[in-house]
Amino acid sequence: MKILECGAAGPATVAIVGGIHGDEPAGERIVDRLARELPAPSDTDGEGTIRLIVANEPALKAETRYTDADLNRVFPGDADSDEYERALAVRLTDALQGTDAVLAIHTSHSAPPPFAIYSRLTDSVRRTVTGMPVEYVLDSSDLRSTTLDSVVNDAVSLEAGRQGSEDAVEFGHEAALDFLRAHGALADSPTFTETTIIKGGEEVPKGGGEPSVYYRNFEEIPEGEVFASDDVYTHRVDESGIVPVLASERGYDDIFGIYGRIAGTISPPDDVERASNE
Structure with missing residues (x-):
């Protein structure tokens, strides 16, 4: 190290x-x-x-x-x-x-x-x-x-x-x-913006054979549509509001990625908000 x-x-x-x-x-x-x-x-x-x-x-x-x-x-x-x-x-x-x-x-x-x-x-x-x-x-x-x-x-x-x-x-x-x-480690001024929170859920398992992924990262998967499949699995979502995270056909040996759910936003720090309102 x-x-x-x-x-x-x-x-x-x-x-x-x-x-x-x-x-x-x-x-x-x-x-x-x-x-x-x-x-x-x-x-x-x-x-x-x-x-x-x-x-x-x-x-x-x-x-x-x-x-x-x-x-x-x-x-x-x-x-x-x-x-x-x-x-x-x-x-x-x-x-x-x-x-x-x-x-x-x-x-x-x-x-x-x-x-x-x-x-x-x-x-x-x-x-x-x-x-x-x-x-x-x-x-x-x-x-x-x-x-x-x-x-x-x-x-x-x-x-x-x-x-x-x-x-x-x-x-x-x-x-x-x-x-x-x-964090003030550099002298020039920072810029802050809201960020969308994705709540991590279950991993999406991969089986074997030819893998396919049909939706990109953070692209909402319509209810009833297939996110990914191979010779073992066909992963069809059964609810709305699901987005994939780390979606990849060959990046991981055992998963296609992770299911996430949009869970709101993170606002900038309070001192930044106060400064912008003065």
Whole structure:
């Protein structure tokens, strides 16, 4: 694990994590780019810190998702484990202690648009989500409890785009800068917008044979229509208001994606709303 520290314009300590999965190199590229762009701690007047972390260096080097276990499925981890990622989860969690906000950058085989993910809607998470240029955020509180954002307070994951694409690197870099602005780590002013909440529901299992997906991410599936199918399953929705998340024919071995339901919006922080009304 590589940890770099840069100077922040304000008092907050924030962290950006890339490389949780070794087959998603965009996060490492974004962290390295930010390390070149951001000032050293001695070159800023702020009391805070920007912590830049590349998490799973062996998996990145091997260009594989993980070496022993999926890092984003084994939090909070076990320091005594013989599995590299299970022990790494403890080290990464420790490295994020004392932070006011955390952004973990991911990519996927799923189609655009980029979106954010949270497990707990804290004030910091609200600031992160509405401060980035994403239209949707997945509330994953009823999904897995073994991801980074499920065990680290004030953490948000960003699905920056399609795995291996330059668009994901560029979007993730700009979103990371907006994250830093939202928490006062950069001197220039942030921009906040409302974000639509998608409540995560059940995973959509995949069987075998030729897979087909008929609806894009966040596209509402009409009641009675088929979302996805293969030689084993035909997934027909039986209610309205269902949208797919992480929809992909070949991106995952065992699922087509996740069913979500539109659950309202997240508004910008109260201090932003008060400022805009003065």
